[in-house]
Amino acid sequence: MPIYEYKCDKCENVKKVMQHMTDKQLTNCDECGGPIKKLVSSPKKPHSNDINVKKDNIRKDTQRIRDEIHAGNSNTIDDVLGSA
Numbered sequence: 150m151p152i153y154e155y156k157c158d159k160c161e162n163v164k165k166v167m168q169h170m171t172d173k174q175l176t177n178c179d180e181c182g183g184p185i186k187k188l189v190s191s192p193k194k195p196h197s198n199d200i201n202v203k204k205d206n207i208r209k210d211t212q213r214i215r216d217e218i219h220a221g222n223s224n225t226i227d228d229v230l231g232s233a
Contacts, residue, residue, distance in 0.1 A: 154190050159183025 151170065156163045157178035164185070166175065178185050 154188040155185040156188050157181060157183045157185045163188070 150167050152165050152167050154163055154165050155175050155178075157180065160178060160181040160183060162178055162180045164175075164179065174187055175185055177183065
């Protein structure tokens with residue numbers, strides 16, 4: 150479910166709200182009752198640690214394939230991946 154940010158025109162309070170895309174937009178500030186507007190925000194970027202984990206998994210899989218083929222247990226990458 151997306152998180153939307155709203156900013157009050159009167160007191161400039163910023164509020165983050167988890168809403169479905171089909172939910173009605175908020176119209177009034179919880180703090181002062183003034184009018185609020187939905188802010189334009191960017192999508193969440195993947196956490197750098199997530200990318201590093203994926204790279205590590207690729208390295209481990211690549212090394213496992215090399216080891217299996219070198220040991221003579223498999224002849225092709227498909228043989229190794231089929232046994233995973």
